[in-house]
Amino acid sequence: MKRKPKLAVWKFASCDGCQLSLLACEDELLAVAGQIDIAYFPEASRATVKGKYDLSLVEGSITTPHDVERIQGIRRVSKHLVTIGACATAGGIQALRNFKDVGEFTRIVYARPEYISTLDKSAPISEHVKVDFELHGCPINKHQLLEVISAFMSARKPNIPSHSVCVECKLKGTVCVMAAHGAPCLGPVTRAGCGAICPKFLRGCYGCFGPMETPNTESLSTQWKVLGATDAEIQRTYRGFNACAEAFKKEGLRYDDKETD
Amino acid sequence: MPDILESKNLQQLIEVLSADGYRVVAPTVRDNAIIYDEIATVADLPKGWTDKQDGGNYRLEKRKDDAFFGYNVGPHSWKKFLHPPVTRLFRAKLEGNGFQVVPEVEETPDFAFFGVRSCELHAIAIHDRVLIDEQFVDPVYQARREKIFTVAVNCGQAGGTCFCVSMNTGPKASFGYDIVLTEVLDGERHYFTVETGSEKGAEVMSKIPLRKAEAEESETAEKIVAETVLQMGRYLDTTGIRDLLIRNYDHPRWDEVASRCLTCANCTMVCPTCFCSTVEDVTDLKGHAAERWRKWDSCFTLDFSYIHGGNVRSSAKSRYRQWMTHKLSAWIDQFETSGCVGCGRCITWCPTGIDITEEVRAIRETEVSD
Numbered sequence A: 001m002k003r004k005p006k007l008a009v010w011k012f013a014s015c016d017g018c019q020l021s022l023l024a025c026e027d028e029l030l031a032v033a034g035q036i037d038i039a040y041f042p043e044a045s046r047a048t049v050k051g052k053y054d055l056s057l058v059e060g061s062i063t064t065p066h067d068v069e070r071i072q073g074i075r076r077v078s079k080h081l082v083t084i085g086a087c088a089t090a091g092g093i094q095a096l097r098n099f100k101d102v103g104e105f106t107r108i109v110y111a112r113p114e115y116i117s118t119l120d121k122s123a124p125i126s127e128h129v130k131v132d133f134e135l136h137g138c139p140i141n142k143h144q145l146l147e148v149i150s151a152f153m154s155a156r157k158p159n160i161p162s163h164s165v166c167v168e169c170k171l172k173g174t175v176c177v178m179a180a181h182g183a184p185c186l187g188p189v190t191r192a193g194c195g196a197i198c199p200k201f202l203r204g205c206y207g208c209f210g211p212m213e214t215p216n217t218e219s220l221s222t223q224w225k226v227l228g229a230t231d232a233e234i235q236r237t238y239r240g241f242n243a244c245a246e247a248f249k250k251e252g253l254r255y256d257d258k259e260t261d
Numbered sequence B: 001m002p003d004i005l006e007s008k009n010l011q012q013l014i015e016v017l018s019a020d021g022y023r024v025v026a027p028t029v030r031d032n033a034i035i036y037d038e039i040a041t042v043a044d045l046p047k048g049w050t051d052k053q054d055g056g057n058y059r060l061e062k063r064k065d066d067a068f069f070g071y072n073v074g075p076h077s078w079k080k081f082l083h084p085p086v087t088r089l090f091r092a093k094l095e096g097n098g099f100q101v102v103p104e105v106e107e108t109p110d111f112a113f114f115g116v117r118s119c120e121l122h123a124i125a126i127h128d129r130v131l132i133d134e135q136f137v138d139p140v141y142q143a144r145r146e147k148i149f150t151v152a153v154n155c156g157q158a159g160g161t162c163f164c165v166s167m168n169t170g171p172k173a174s175f176g177y178d179i180v181l182t183e184v185l186d187g188e189r190h191y192f193t194v195e196t197g198s199e200k201g202a203e204v205m206s207k208i209p210l211r212k213a214e215a216e217e218s219e220t221a222e223k224i225v226a227e228t229v230l231q232m233g234r235y236l237d238t239t240g241i242r243d244l245l246i247r248n249y250d251h252p253r254w255d256e257v258a259s260r261c262l263t264c265a266n267c268t269m270v271c272p273t274c275f276c277s278t279v280e281d282v283t284d285l286k287g288h289a290a291e292r293w294r295k296w297d298s299c300f301t302l303d304f305s306y307i308h309g310g311n312v313r314s315s316a317k318s319r320y321r322q323w324m325t326h327k328l329s330a331w332i333d334q335f336e337t338s339g340c341v342g343c344g345r346c347i348t349w350c351p352t353g354i355d356i357t358e359e360v361r362a363i364r365e366t367e368v369s370d
Helices: A017-023 A027-035 A065-076 A085-090 A093-099 A102-109 A142-153 A165-172 A177-181 A217-226 A231-238 A246-253 B007-019 B118-131 B139-145 B199-205 B215-229 B241-247 B253-260 B266-270 B316-335 B356-365
Strands: A006-011 A037-040 A053-059 A078-084 A133-135 B003-006 B023-030 B033-038 B049-054 B057-062 B086-095 B098-103 B111-116 B149-153 B179-186 B189-196 B277-283 B289-296
Touching (some): A006 A017, A017 A027, A017 A085, A017 A142, A053 A065, A053 A085, A065 A078, A078 A142, A085 A093, A085 A133, A142 B277, A165 B266, A165 B289, A217 B253, A231 A246, B003 B007, B007 B149, B033 B049, B033 B057, B118 B316, B179 B199, B189 B199, B189 B215, B241 B316, B241 B356, B253 B316, B253 B356, B316 B356
Parallel strands (some): A078 A133, B023 B111, B111 B149, B149 B179
Antiparallel strands (some): B003 B189, B023 B033, B049 B057, B086 B098, B086 B289, B179 B189
């Protein structure tokens, strides 16, 4: 019988939510376990199998010198490395530190800041090692995760769109909250994948899946202002889970000199 | 002379269609918009509602009367029923060294479209041309299309982004219906003039309480539609438009519109004539079963124009230009008609309010002649 591929799940600076998406697969998790040898997944089991691993799923961002060494090691023992979630693909919410002085934070927060060994930036995995595929989202969508694993098993391209959330709204027949309610929505500049949940509940998109393939954030901000958003509100909107994803970072920085607080 | 259906008897038309086995789909209010969905009674219609539309802006408002059809087209179009947004084409099972295809057996629903506007009849006719009359027939569309019963409604008012008069597609329905209604609210009186367009339509009409119209009633209905012609919120000069856009392939306006275009694809999704789709193959974890799915796609996505080696329309400029020139110019070469029916959806539902009529005007007015 053919050897089952070995899967490893690794964690860096993150909330664990994306790994939980794998456990949340429930029924499908049994199917995954039937086809894949879950060799390293501390969140699920203390039993571990040594590498090499055929597929490594990496959650979290790189925030310490130790992380930098560890991800290099993981890359060496992984045939395929897929990053999952906003932390691993864009630095996560903790990348807000990238806009500030981390030394100052540690001096305020910790009694003995000299014990803290940290980098001044929270970085996506791809800034340190080669990544074979990035699955976006905060958290990732479990159906998309299963699609990526299935595609990997069949050595085919995963069906993971990089177009806007708007397409998902329209496929579902959801009424546009921006045109019909005047709600500021990041959907037009945000990558699809969540199933357009927020507009279904009459809320604007928060951009959890990061920038879509060709985001025109500047034009969207112009329209947000028409709808009454202030510069500070626009900046805060882009300073979310994907604050350091390139297009969102750039749009947020445009308001830096306009900051009032 | 048309027949008259009193507004209090409109429910009977729905009941007759339901009794004939149709699923009646009609305008109905949901999430602050008028969308198309299955209805059970006249109470599900947007009675007393109207819509205010402008670039990137749609608002529902209460009317001062009880009109059933006192609004224009919303974010949905009938294409969602005829050309479904997501549909499975077939399944496949692993068998030995090959695979066996399991064809999709779909119970095609019998829809009665209730409240179709003239511009929408034109849009359906365009889809017929593209998806049935060409060399390759789309069986999903065809199976659904053949069974439709169409109740059209002549527009009693035009919306802020309407320009059917420019496109010669309305506001009066001239073909493609089984029954057409014109709603009249005249003081205390509320009735519909009814005309048939097919034998199917005549049969349905024979089952509902009608009487012959008085000359004055018929004239009132005609006048309402004639006034709608004068209310168009937008105007598009189509003179020589095919050549205008071809000549202006490098016009600076394309850069200007690209700076506002979000490439979000909303315009193509709401367009009643955009028909492009993509096909995705999915496999299960074991690799024993596969499925092929078709989904609406858009010329605004990068994947749409991705070919071996890269994307042939990587800039927003090239994608907007592709969409607009196909719709208004190349479509004429391809299908001998414009791809635009003047419904205004692309204007209303563009998050930044890009206006196709304004873009044409800008190019026309600033064209640099040789």
